[in-house]
Amino acid sequence: MPVRDVVFPCLAFLLAVAMAPPAAADSAPWMSSEWTVRRVVEVKAEGGRPSANDVAVCAFFTGGQAKPDASDVRLAVGGRQPVNHRLLQVGPGDFVRLAFETTGAESRYYIYYGNPKADPPKPWEPPRGVLLEARRWPGGPAPEKFAQLQAAWGKAKPLGADFVSHVSFGFNPFAESDTPAIFHYTGWLVVREAGTYKVDLSTNGASWLLIDGKDVVWWPGAHPPSAHARHAKPVALALGAHRLDFWNANDAGPMTTVAAWQLPKAGGFEAIPANAFLPVVQAALVETDVAGEKLVADFFADNAGESWWPDQYAVRMRFKNLTKGAAAPQPTKGAAAPRIGRSEWSFGDGQTSELPNPLHVYLAPGEYTVTLKQTLAAATSTFRTRIRVERSWWKQTDPGLESLAKYADEAAKYDLPKLDLRNLTLAVSLFHHQARNEPLAAAAMELALKRPATEPGEVYRVGLLLGEALRALGKPQEAVAAYRQLEDRVKAPPFKANFAVQVGETLLKDLYRWEEAEKEYQRVLKTFATSGVEEVLRRANIGMGDIWRHRGDGDKARQAYGAAAARKVSAAPPNEQAVRVGTLARYVEEYTREKQWEWALKFIDEWAWEFPKDKLEGNWSLLKASALVAKGDREAALLEAGDLLAANPASAYAVRLLMLSAECHVAKGETDKARLLLQSAVEDYPEDPQQDAAKKRLAALGGILKTDTKPSPRPAPSPAPPKPDPKPEPKSAPPAKK
Numbered sequence: 001m002p003v004r005d006v007v008f009p010c011l012a013f014l015l016a017v018a019m020a021p022p023a024a025a026d027s028a029p030w031m032s033s034e035w036t037v038r039r040v041v042e043v044k045a046e047g048g049r050p051s052a053n054d055v056a057v058c059a060f061f062t063g064g065q066a067k068p069d070a071s072d073v074r075l076a077v078g079g080r081q082p083v084n085h086r087l088l089q090v091g092p093g094d095f096v097r098l099a100f101e102t103t104g105a106e107s108r109y110y111i112y113y114g115n116p117k118a119d120p121p122k123p124w125e126p127p128r129g130v131l132l133e134a135r136r137w138p139g140g141p142a143p144e145k146f147a148q149l150q151a152a153w154g155k156a157k158p159l160g161a162d163f164v165s166h167v168s169f170g171f172n173p174f175a176e177s178d179t180p181a182i183f184h185y186t187g188w189l190v191v192r193e194a195g196t197y198k199v200d201l202s203t204n205g206a207s208w209l210l211i212d213g214k215d216v217v218w219w220p221g222a223h224p225p226s227a228h229a230r231h232a233k234p235v236a237l238a239l240g241a242h243r244l245d246f247w248n249a250n251d252a253g254p255m256t257t258v259a260a261w262q263l264p265k266a267g268g269f270e271a272i273p274a275n276a277f278l279p280v281v282q283a284a285l286v287e288t289d290v291a292g293e294k295l296v297a298d299f300f301a302d303n304a305g306e307s308w309w310p311d312q313y314a315v316r317m318r319f320k321n322l323t324k325g326a327a328a329p330q331p332t333k334g335a336a337a338p339r340i341g342r343s344e345w346s347f348g349d350g351q352t353s354e355l356p357n358p359l360h361v362y363l364a365p366g367e368y369t370v371t372l373k374q375t376l377a378a379a380t381s382t383f384r385t386r387i388r389v390e391r392s393w394w395k396q397t398d399p400g401l402e403s404l405a406k407y408a409d410e411a412a413k414y415d416l417p418k419l420d421l422r423n424l425t426l427a428v429s430l431f432h433h434q435a436r437n438e439p440l441a442a443a444a445m446e447l448a449l450k451r452p453a454t455e456p457g458e459v460y461r462v463g464l465l466l467g468e469a470l471r472a473l474g475k476p477q478e479a480v481a482a483y484r485q486l487e488d489r490v491k492a493p494p495f496k497a498n499f500a501v502q503v504g505e506t507l508l509k510d511l512y513r514w515e516e517a518e519k520e521y522q523r524v525l526k527t528f529a530t531s532g533v534e535e536v537l538r539r540a541n542i543g544m545g546d547i548w549r550h551r552g553d554g555d556k557a558r559q560a561y562g563a564a565a566a567r568k569v570s571a572a573p574p575n576e577q578a579v580r581v582g583t584l585a586r587y588v589e590e591y592t593r594e595k596q597w598e599w600a601l602k603f604i605d606e607w608a609w610e611f612p613k614d615k616l617e618g619n620w621s622l623l624k625a626s627a628l629v630a631k632g633d634r635e636a637a638l639l640e641a642g643d644l645l646a647a648n649p650a651s652a653y654a655v656r657l658l659m660l661s662a663e664c665h666v667a668k669g670e671t672d673k674a675r676l677l678l679q680s681a682v683e684d685y686p687e688d689p690q691q692d693a694a695k696k697r698l699a700a701l702g703g704i705l706k707t708d709t710k711p712s713p714r715p716a717p718s719p720a721p722p723k724p725d726p727k728p729e730p731k732s733a734p735p736a737k738k
Contacts (some may be wrong), residue, residue: 008442027111029079032112036291037288039111040110040111040288041108041110041283041285042109042286053102053104055100056102057096057098059286060096061095062385063111063383064094066114070087070090071111073111075100076109077105077106089162093385093388095387099131099280101126104583125186127241127278129187129188130163130188131162131187132173135156135157136158140152142249143249152249153182153184159181162174166600167185167246169257169258171254171396176393186245188243189277190240190241191240191313193239194237195236195237196234196264198232199261200232200233200261203219203250204621205223207246209234209245209259211244212243216233217232217233222251224411268319284526285320286322287322287323287324293381295324296381306395307407309429314432315362316407319360319370323383326341326356342374343355343372344374348368349364350415352415354629364389364422364426365390366390369386371383371384373559405434406429411427411439412431416443419446421451437469437472441475444465449466449485449486449489459489460486463482466486473625476510480503483499483500487499498536499544504540506521514551518547522535525544536562541560542608544560545557545560548560550647552647558613558616588604588624595630597630600627604623615644616648618644618652618653621657624637637664644657654688656689658680659693666701672707675704676705678701
């Protein structure tokens with residue numbers, strides 16, 4: 001039930017009344033004390049007040065104060081005089097849309113509800129406009145007879161109802177366009193030229209068109225739409241208004257409904273235009289009165305925009321504060337400050353606002369209970385109502401979407417721990433899609449480590465994202481701590497093993513703490529040896545190989561890489577493996593040349609995963625170091641070259657790696673180190689085909705350097721890991737390589 005409470009602290013109230021009392025309620029008399037709530041709406045047609053017998057439409061939220069079916073809703077003019085009306089749509093949530101007849105004498109009308117004993121109102125059919133009603137198809141075969149369609153209509157549940165401009169639609173305004181549904185258009189045609197018209201229709205699914213209650217054209221059974229006037233029938237129409245009923249049972253496929261005509265003496269068919277139907281007018285919400293209350297909080301919410309990322313729409317809702325006096329204007333220069341109300345919003349997803357008329361992005365569709373607590377002077381009133389948040393089905397054919405980056409910016413400002421589970425899950429998805437690592441880490445930590453209701457599989461998926469985000473932010477120590485907590489939280493051995501191996505990889509690749517990484521890898525290999533997690537064990541073996549390679553023990557590194565290769569994760573035959581190595585090498589070279597570093601390094605990693613023993617041969621190291629140099633990360637390039645040369649100084653790529661390392665030192669202004677490396681290339685590898693190039697480069701740098709120092713391409717150990725690359729890893733497939 002809604003909350004509409006008015007609080008008047010005695011002393012504060014007396015002071016406030018003397019200073020700035022709340023605005024008085026509408027002065028029109030109340031229809032009856034049996035109705036506790038009334039809404040004030042205004043109707044303004046083009047040129048002023050509407051004429052008598054016009055039809056006005058309005059929508060509002062009841063806050064749960066009306067009966068569930070809204071059968072206690074009544075319309076009056078002058079406060080008490082009853083007005084014909086019809087409920088068009090009740091729900092979802094506390095939403096109500098209705099149409100009513102205007103009198104022509106007044107522009108202000110009163111909608112009453114809050115009477116649980118009220119009987120349903122008398123039926124009334126709006127004699128203007130084009131009313132579209134949609135109900136969900138109840139199932140069964142496509143109707144072959146009109147009686148079958150009407151029987152299905154009686155069983156179907158409402159999807160929505162509203163006035164539309166014409167009878168020509170290629171989408172469903174109330175649901176996704178392929179939702180099986182029955183559509184009923186009730187339109188009032190204005191015939192300005194008497195004569196014989198030809199009428200036709202095109203629909204997906206069975207359809208019937210009646211004018212003035214008589215069948216004119218029909219197309220029963222299941223069928224697709226047609227672009228030709230295959231079923232056209234003549235009908236004589238006199239001057240004046242005629243009722244058109246158009247029924248369509250779309251039991252499968254996207255919606256298509258078109259009512260077309262051919263004018264007398266005209267040469268072709270056209271969709272019946274909007275100006276052929278009598279129009280309706282919109283009524284604007286003004287304010288709400290509640291019996292016995294001086295201040296009544298109120299608002300309306302509607303879709304203000306939407307954005308999209310794979311499998312998900314986010315919706316921006318606009319909240320219009322309808323509380324009288326809540327949106328006071330700013331004072332002019334020199335004038336006394338006007339009374340300003342305080343608005344406190346709770347959007348139902350854990351987020352709040354104090355703006356008078358806020359916009360709010362919901363990441364998850366669904367029903368939300370939204371609360372507005374409005375304070376004005378010493379009076380406080382609260383309005384709570386249920387709203388439905390979903391994409392605007394009217395925009396299904398609109399290619400324009402709001403900026404997803406702006407939605408991510410807005411969501412990043414949310415109080416993430418207060419988001420409900422659905423919206424928090426989608427916040428993680430949005431931040432990951434937009435590569436916003438800071439809010440991603442915060443949202444993922446909340447979801448994976450602090451929410452007890454998070455499913456184990458979701459803890460695993462989001463936990464991996466958390467670790468990636470922390471590492472990308474240059475916070476590897478926090479990533480290690482998170483991985484350890486995640487390993488403790490999950491129970492399934494594959495999940496525990498994966499988090500455990502992530503600890504080792506972070507210690508090795510981000511923190512360069514070799515001994516600690518070794519202990520973690522050994523723990524993984526021992527603890528999960530019989531858990532069936534071959535991919536995780538393969539990663540641990542590769543990590544051990546990297547550690548021995550870094551220590552310069554090529555034999556133990558080769559054993560570890562061999563153990564990794566023995567854990568089969570694919571069954572490609574040897575001939576295909578050779579082709580695959582060549583393909584991966586070519587990809588790395590081409591993406592390096594095109595400066596697409598993320599993809600170059602991605603394929604380097606794939607190469608090492610599929611063929612770990614290649615990490616001791618030299619070509620893999622040369623291509624990785626070259627990509628790192630091209631990217632600007634010379635420290636990492638020196639480390640890679642130094643590890644390979646330490647573990648396999650006899651590599652056929654040794655001289656090229658020494659020359660690459662020398663150029664890294666030249667770029668750093670360390671010419672002497674570069675000369676020492678080139679000397680090693682010349683003296684230790686006299687038969688290498690790159691000898692001449694090494695000698696020329698050494699001479700250009702000043703020739704042989706007299707020293708007893710043993711040259712090393714490795715950089716000096718650093719207490720801090722290299723700064724991470726701020727660019728996100730691409731989420732889409734790379735450009736095709738042939």
